[in-house]
Amino acid sequence: MYWKLRIPLLLGVIGVISGLVQKYSNLFLMNTPYFIRSAIFIGLIGIIFTILEKTNVNEKKVHFTIGAGLILFGIIFDYLMA
Numbered sequence: 034m035y036w037k038l039r040i041p042l043l044l045g046v047i048g049v050i051s052g053l054v055q056k057y058s059n060l061f062l063m064n065t066p067y068f069i070r071s072a073i074f075i076g077l078i079g080i081i082f083t084i085l086e087k088t089n090v091n092e093k094k095v096h097f098t099i100g101a102g103l104i105l106f107g108i109i110f111d112y113l114m115a
Contacts, residue, residue, distance in 0.1 A: 039091040041100035046081050048107025050074065052114030 085091050
């Protein structure tokens with residue numbers, strides 16, 4: 034069974050960005066209100082996902098286990114960085 038990389042990459046990117054923003058919040062978001070931090074988080078995900086769409090990386094088909102591995106990597110990365 035093969036998947037397009039769209040959903041696994043989206044969930045993986047959300048996990049990685051979430052982990053990085055939680056671990057290094059002082060580096061990215063010094064003395065900003067919660068609303069601005071949320072906007073920056075969503076903006077980073079949007080920018081990365083737009084780049085992946087423009088380069089057609091999301092259209093590649095991979096095996097189900099690779100897609101599940103990308104999702105698990107994002108979840109584990111977020112969990113370990115928090």
